[in-house]
Amino acid sequence: MTTSPLLQYAFFEGEFVPSDQAKVSIATHALQYGTGAFGGIRGYLDNDGRTINIFRLSDHVQRLLHSGRLLRAELPYSADDVCGIITDLVRRNAPRHNVYIRPFIYKASLQLVPRLTGLKDELAVYMIPLDDYLDLSKPVRLMVSSWQRIEDNIIPSRGKVTGGYINSALAKDQAAEAGYDDALMLNEHGEVAEASGANLFIVRNGTLVTSPVTSDILEGITRRSIVEFARDAGIPVEERSIDRSELYIADEAFLCGTGVQIAAVGSIDGRPIGDGQRGPITEKLQDIFFTLVRGGDSPYRHYLTRVPIE
Structure with missing residues (x-):
């Protein structure tokens, strides 16, 4: 796995800000008790070099919000709002490489009681460059x-x-x-x-x-x-x-x-x-997947949210 520092902009406390300004207190409830929920979303640089293909964005956002419901999180954002925040963040960062997008919901109150209700909920999103998490060149x-x-x-x-x-x-x-x-x-x-x-x-x-x-x-x-x-x-x-x-x-x-x-x-x-x-079945499914996310001819292109980065 190769990672680099955060890309330039993040979404934090309702605004797009420089990533180095997106910081929480050491007393934040989520930091103390793990009261957060996150998503992991990939954006692939298209073969054209001018587009980021986000794979199944709406499905990832729905799962994020469902995870938030398990924590009784109350956010002022709809699923469409969160999708819009993520695509806007991709445009602002305009990466020329594959990226990993990390949205997360967290209990932002500065409180010591381990609980879920009566706390402030926030949404944050950041991005990092990411190619392979595991080395795919060998089993x-x-x-x-x-x-x-x-x-x-x-x-x-x-x-x-x-x-x-x-x-x-x-x-x-x-x-x-x-x-x-x-x-x-x-x-x-x-x-x-x-x-x-x-x-x-x-x-x-x-x-x-x-x-x-x-x-x-x-x-x-x-x-x-x-x-x-x-x-x-x-x-x-x-x-x-x-x-x-x-x-x-x-x-x-x-x-x-x-x-x-x-x-x-x-x-x-x-x-x-x-x-x-x-094996042959693994290879076939890899080919279907990577052809799709890299912008090739695929019957599953409806799963891509294509974000121009010019």
């Missing part, structure tokens, strides 16, 4: 973490709630320290949930399989797109529980998400997946 190596995935009655996994991501951080660190690229987590039933920051698909006998949204996973937008792409391409899809042992006998596996995009998995717990290389 990634995963391990099954000893850390269990948070479940819905503890911290709702379907929401991108900031405090819940300590769960991901613990698993990610464990994997990195053991020499792996990322971690997979099991849910309370011992079934496969997802990676530290991505959904998982496996392939069994030509069928694409992924855990259902009731398995304590994030309701991934890239995941939803992959299911659509696969079915349209004639690839059977099953959304069902996955046992840990089923990982080891899969023909293919890949991670997907805004950050990782579509990353082929070469091994899990040191066991090769298939022949340890990117």
Whole structure:
């Protein structure tokens, strides 16, 4: 993953401001208690070099606002308002490279009580340059973490709630320290949930399989797109529980998400997946995805919000 400093402008406390002026107090409630919700949105530089293609902007914004509802956040912005703020921010920054856009809702009050109501809610948005989060030139190596995935009655996994991501951080660190690229987590039933920051698909006998949204996973937008792409391409899809042992006998596996995009998995717990290389179904879905986001000929161009940057 390569990141750079924030792009020049951010949206903060209702205004577009220089990013270095978008600051909160050390006493901010969200900083103390993790009472925030965030989104992750990619903008890809189009093949024409003059346009940023934002992938499924309205879907990302709707999920952000749903995550905010879990925190009982009350904002003066509609979904259309937030989409407009994001596209305006892209135009103001006018990047000539791929970008990652981070909108987030947070409890902005300076208060010590761990609660959700009676607090001020704010929306902020910033941008950074971002190419690959994981190295897509080679299959990634995963391990099954000893850390269990948070479940819905503890911290709702379907929401991108900031405090819940300590769960991901613990698993990610464990994997990195053991020499792996990322971690997979099991849910309370011992079934496969997802990676530290991505959904998982496996392939069994030509069928694409992924855990259902009731398995304590994030309701991934890239995941939803992959299911659509696969079915349209004639690839059977099953959304069902996955046992840990089923990982080891899969023909293919890949991670997907805004950050990782579509990353082929070469091994899990040191066991090769298939022949340890990117499989044909993974390759086909990668081609569909990257052709779309880079502005190529695609039946899914309606998923792009195209922002001119001239």
